[in-house]
Amino acid sequence: MQSSSTATASPKNVIVCGAGVIGVCTAYFLAQKGAHVTVVEKSAPACAASGKAGGFLALDWCDSGPLSALARRSFHLHGHLADLLSGPTAYGFRPLEALSLTVREADAPKRGPNLPAWVDGSATFAASIGTTQTTAQLHPYLFTRKILDTAVEKYGVTVVKGEVKEVRLSEGNVASGVVVDDGEVLLGDCVVLAMGPWSAKSPVISELCRISGVKVHSIVLRPQVPEAIGPQALFLNYETAEGVSMDPEVYPRPTGDVYICGPSEEVEVPDDPQQILPCKESIITLQKVAQTVSSHLGSAELKAEQACFLPTSEDGIPLIGKIPDMVGVYVATGHGCWGILNAPATGESLAELIIDGKAKNVELKPFDPARFTKASKKISDC
Ligand SMILES: Cc1cc2nc3c(=O)[nH]c(=O)nc-3n(C[C@H](O)[C@H](O)[C@H](O)COP(=O)(O)OP(=O)(O)OC[C@H]3O[C@@H](n4cnc5c(N)ncnc54)[C@H](O)[C@@H]3O)c2cc1C
Known part of the structure; x- marks a missing residue:
């Protein structure tokens, strides 16, 4: 049975670029809310940091900064997902x-x-x-694969192997899809850029913020x-x-x-x-x-x-949200050393922003990519 939010949300045709933990969690939560999602990955899911990280999770280690609410929500979601996805043995989740x-x-x-x-x-x-109340761990490769497999099997997400070369924009800077490999166009009314350190290679991101x-x-x-x-x-x-x-x-x-x-x-x-x-x-x-x-x-x-x-990212804080001056183009990257921890709440919040217009559990203002526009930088310099 569909939840009320699924029933009322307008369906979106979303293309998620990158099958690291951030792209995969975003695809999972978007599809759970009824969006039609295609994940485009140029190499293999979890082939980079998302498969080779430590997988350590902490409830309150980000409390002194802007990541606090995101990390707390994510820690909670990790426990919930571990219960849901066939128990802790699926990907080595355990408190420690x-x-x-x-x-x-x-x-x-x-x-x-x-x-x-x-x-x-x-x-x-x-x-x-x-x-064991405040710290936990999982195997990041197995976690990322499990979330992606569940998104495919349960929510119909499609995975395409290909390198995203360009975001296609129609008149008014409205997303219409992405160009993959040698020119194939994948159509979509929404694009999420979640390509980890490779996000910097997309002009949409590099013109806004340096991702190193x-x-x-x-x-x-x-x-x-x-x-x-x-x-x-x-x-x-x-x-x-x-x-x-x-x-x-x-x-x-x-x-x-x-x-x-x-x-x-x-x-x-x-x-x-x-x-x-x-x-x-x-x-x-x-x-x-x-x-x-x-x-x-x-x-x-x-x-x-x-x-x-x-x-x-330039200020060490993730970018999670809409790209300014474009319609239907979003980014989720720059998660530094806490990407495995913060992936579920990033995916959940971005899915809520895209489908419902607002994130419910986490205030996304500190992560707004618009903070890197020239106008915002000038104001913060004053
Ligand atoms: C050694 C190490 C240990 C870590 N330990 C922890 C930890 O214990 N806990 C924790 O919370 N975090 C940890 N992290 C951080 C975490 O691993 C990262 O923040 C997280 O994996 C980033 O995920 P991502 O999806 O943004 O990027 P990535 O995992 O880099 O994924 C990006 C994906 O995009 C794909 N891609 C790139 N360009 C394109 C393109 N043009 N088209 C299509 N696909 C493309 C890539 O092939 C890749 O699969 C650790 C990181 C490192 C390096």
Whole structure:
């Protein structure tokens, strides 16, 4: 049975560009509200950051800034989606604790107080920074695929493989579709640009705001005794033997794998997501982190070495909303290091804005792309 909002909403023919977690969640909520949705992806769904992220979620870690309401709503939606989509095993959703630790490679291994048994290296407990009420995790690749599969199977979303080259506008700057690959036109009365760091390549976005990408490395390990690893995410204040400081993160997954991310670099985003290759030095650094934190991780099999880009806007705040001076063209990008957390509320809010004219659960004003127009910039400079 249709909900009342579905029954009264005017149907839209929406083209969502990009099948990362943001595009996929937007497609899911739009289709749930009755829109006819086509997702266009140039490589493969979740091939970039959305498949290679940590998948850590926090209720209140964004509370001090404009992301607070978005993050809180999203944390709630993640719990709801995990219940709905065939239980937690579908994509490794589970609440877990988060600990802040200080680690110095120069220190001898010791079993410090308040540390989980598997953290038997050179770590010192600093603080408990998340409980099973406030922090959780999921596998980002499996989550993104599950949302997309559900959108296709339950709500009739269509997925097209192709590279969006251009947004088609008719008279009055009204969206009429997108141009894909070598000129094929996909018709639609609404276009959502959700291409992560590649959003910057669309003139519609680049003329408004610079979206940059920071390349971050990660590894996935398979410990010899996976059951020995407990459900604690570790946030490290880490010093190498050479005195270099960094902040790697360690996420044990319910499957028994352990994900570790850390070293980053500012480099150009390659055109093809499949060409994002890790640098060996960063991978070796992450293996050293693993070995310093836990003997279980030091002896683990290296299952994956990878890198991906964080999409970041000029002011560090996502762009979620309508492109100024155009009708039916929207953007959702720039989610930085919290895109997996904030994807459901981004998708829900954008779907409400597009179909109902206003987001119900989250005030989208802080994310309005119009803040980057010349007129808005002048006012904020005064
Ligand atoms: C190492 C690392 C760890 C992270 N850990 C976490 C975490 O623990 N928790 C958290 O909340 N967030 C985390 N993040 C952040 C999160 O991964 C990102 O914010 C999020 O994945 C961005 O999703 P997206 O859909 O905007 O972009 P992407 O995942 O980059 O997807 C963009 C998609 O658009 C496609 N595309 C590009 N150009 C075109 C085109 N012209 N036509 C069609 N398709 C196109 C691409 O192929 C790609 O599939 C992490 C990020 C990194 C790098």
